[in-house]
Amino acid sequence: MTSAPRLRIAIVGGGIGGLCLAVALSKHADIQIDLYEAAGQFSEIGAGVMFWARTWKIFEQLGLADDLAKVAGAPVDEALSIGLDFRRSDAPTPGSRFAVFRSPYGCIRFHRAHFLDVLVDHLPKGVAHFGKRLASYSETAEGVELAFTDGSSASFDVLIGCDGIKSTIRKQMYEEEASKGKPHLLQHVDPIWSGTMTYRSLIPAERLQEVAGHKHRVMDDAIVYCGKSKHVVSYGIGKGANIVNLVAIFSDPKDEGKPFEGPWVVDCSPDDVRKAFQGWEPEVQQLLTCVDKATLWSLHFLRPLPFYVTSRVALLGDAAHAMLPHQGAGAGQAIEDAYILANILGDPSVTPATISHALKAYEDVRLPFANARVEDSRVNGLLYQFNSEHEDRLETLGPTLENRWNWLWETSLEEEVQQALGILGAKLQPTTWEMSKL
Known part of the structure; x- marks a missing residue:
C-alpha cells in the first residue's frame, strides 16, 4: 500500500470467519487489515466441516474453489446429489431410509485442518499477528482503541469481532449496552447449554472397510442415523475420503438452558461411545467398532442477538450467532457474514x-438471516431425535426434514450483497434539509 489506507480494519479471531474475512478484504488494495489471533498459530478444533452450494459460490468468487476442490472429501460437482441421507437406526435390525435431502453439489465436506490451510495460503503476508489476546476495546469519535493482555495497544477505524462463541467483544458490547438501562441484554453475554452432548471421533477409511467387509455407505454420502433422543452423523473427509468423521449425539431437551459445569471438551473412552448406541443397526455398529479414540463435547449456542454492531464494532460468525451443528450451517454462515461485510467495506463510499x-x-x-439459522439448527436437532411434534411418525417427519433447507435457494449471496449496498446507499443519501442548504 503506497498511500494512506481508506480504512484500517482490525479482525480479532483467526478461525474460519476471521480468516475468510481477511482473505476477502485483501482483494481491496486501499484497505489495511490486521488479524489478531490469541494462539501461537492458526488451528481448528474438531474434524469435519460441511458446506452447501450457497457457500461454494463464495469460494469461487474469492478464488479459493480450485484449491479447496483438491482437499475435499469427494469430487466437487454441481450436479444434483445427496446432501443428507436419513435412516431410522435405533434397532438391531438393518435400518431404512425415511428422508433424503438433495441439492446441487450435494454435501461438500472437508477435514477442518485442510480447509483452514487453504485459507491461510491465501492470506497476504504480514496480516496475521499471533499471541495477541484482546483484553478490551474503546470506541471514540476517531476510531477504536484495542488493548491486549500483553500490555500492547493499537488503533483502527473499525473492529470486527470474530472471536467465537465465548467472544470477549460480544461480552463487552452487551455489558456496555446493558449498563444504559437495558439489563435484559445480559442474557446474550453467555452461551446456553443445549442439553446435548456429542462424541466425536475420526476413523481410518481402510479400517471401516475391513470391519464392514465392503464399502460403507458413509464413504459416498453424509448419513444421519436417527433414533429417540440420539442420532449419529458420519461422512468421509480428507483427500479421497481417507478419513471418516463420526459424530454421535445424545440429548435431553429438558436440560436446555441449565448450567453446564466443567470443561466443554474432554477425552473419553471409546467404550462409552459404543455403550451409548448399543443395539443400533449393524451399519452404526460397524462405525463404532472402529472408534479407538474419542472426545465428548457439550453443545452450546447463543440466544438470537438483537444487534450485531455498535458504531465502529461488529460481530461476525460464532461471536454473533453460534448455532448447533444440526443444519451444517455454522461455518457457512460465518463465511456469508465475511463475504457480505467485505463487499460493503470494499465499497469506495465507506470511509x-x-x-x-x-x-x-x-x-x-x-x-x-443468520438468527433464523440459529433457530432452524435447534429445531433440526429435535426432528432428528424424534423429539418434535412429529415424534417418530416417519410419514410426516420425512417430508418435513426434506424441506428444512429451502433457505439455501430462497435468495442468493449476490442478491444479499446488492441489498446491503442499496441500504448503505440510502443511508448515505443527503437529507432533504442538507439538500436545501446546497
Missing part, C-alpha cells in the same frame, strides 16, 4: 466517517 452506516447495512442483511 471512517461513514463506517457506522456500513456496519448497520451489514447488520440489516445478516442479522435476520
Whole structure:
C-alpha cells in the first residue's frame, strides 16, 4: 500500500470467519487489515466441516474453489446429489431410509485442518499477528482503541469481532449496552447449554472397510442415523475420503438452558461411545467398532442477538450467532457474514466517517438471516431425535426434514450483497434539509 489506507480494519479471531474475512478484504488494495489471533498459530478444533452450494459460490468468487476442490472429501460437482441421507437406526435390525435431502453439489465436506490451510495460503503476508489476546476495546469519535493482555495497544477505524462463541467483544458490547438501562441484554453475554452432548471421533477409511467387509455407505454420502433422543452423523473427509468423521449425539431437551459445569471438551473412552448406541443397526455398529479414540463435547449456542454492531464494532460468525451443528450451517454462515461485510467495506463510499452506516447495512442483511439459522439448527436437532411434534411418525417427519433447507435457494449471496449496498446507499443519501442548504 503506497498511500494512506481508506480504512484500517482490525479482525480479532483467526478461525474460519476471521480468516475468510481477511482473505476477502485483501482483494481491496486501499484497505489495511490486521488479524489478531490469541494462539501461537492458526488451528481448528474438531474434524469435519460441511458446506452447501450457497457457500461454494463464495469460494469461487474469492478464488479459493480450485484449491479447496483438491482437499475435499469427494469430487466437487454441481450436479444434483445427496446432501443428507436419513435412516431410522435405533434397532438391531438393518435400518431404512425415511428422508433424503438433495441439492446441487450435494454435501461438500472437508477435514477442518485442510480447509483452514487453504485459507491461510491465501492470506497476504504480514496480516496475521499471533499471541495477541484482546483484553478490551474503546470506541471514540476517531476510531477504536484495542488493548491486549500483553500490555500492547493499537488503533483502527473499525473492529470486527470474530472471536467465537465465548467472544470477549460480544461480552463487552452487551455489558456496555446493558449498563444504559437495558439489563435484559445480559442474557446474550453467555452461551446456553443445549442439553446435548456429542462424541466425536475420526476413523481410518481402510479400517471401516475391513470391519464392514465392503464399502460403507458413509464413504459416498453424509448419513444421519436417527433414533429417540440420539442420532449419529458420519461422512468421509480428507483427500479421497481417507478419513471418516463420526459424530454421535445424545440429548435431553429438558436440560436446555441449565448450567453446564466443567470443561466443554474432554477425552473419553471409546467404550462409552459404543455403550451409548448399543443395539443400533449393524451399519452404526460397524462405525463404532472402529472408534479407538474419542472426545465428548457439550453443545452450546447463543440466544438470537438483537444487534450485531455498535458504531465502529461488529460481530461476525460464532461471536454473533453460534448455532448447533444440526443444519451444517455454522461455518457457512460465518463465511456469508465475511463475504457480505467485505463487499460493503470494499465499497469506495465507506470511509471512517461513514463506517457506522456500513456496519448497520451489514447488520440489516445478516442479522435476520443468520438468527433464523440459529433457530432452524435447534429445531433440526429435535426432528432428528424424534423429539418434535412429529415424534417418530416417519410419514410426516420425512417430508418435513426434506424441506428444512429451502433457505439455501430462497435468495442468493449476490442478491444479499446488492441489498446491503442499496441500504448503505440510502443511508448515505443527503437529507432533504442538507439538500436545501446546497
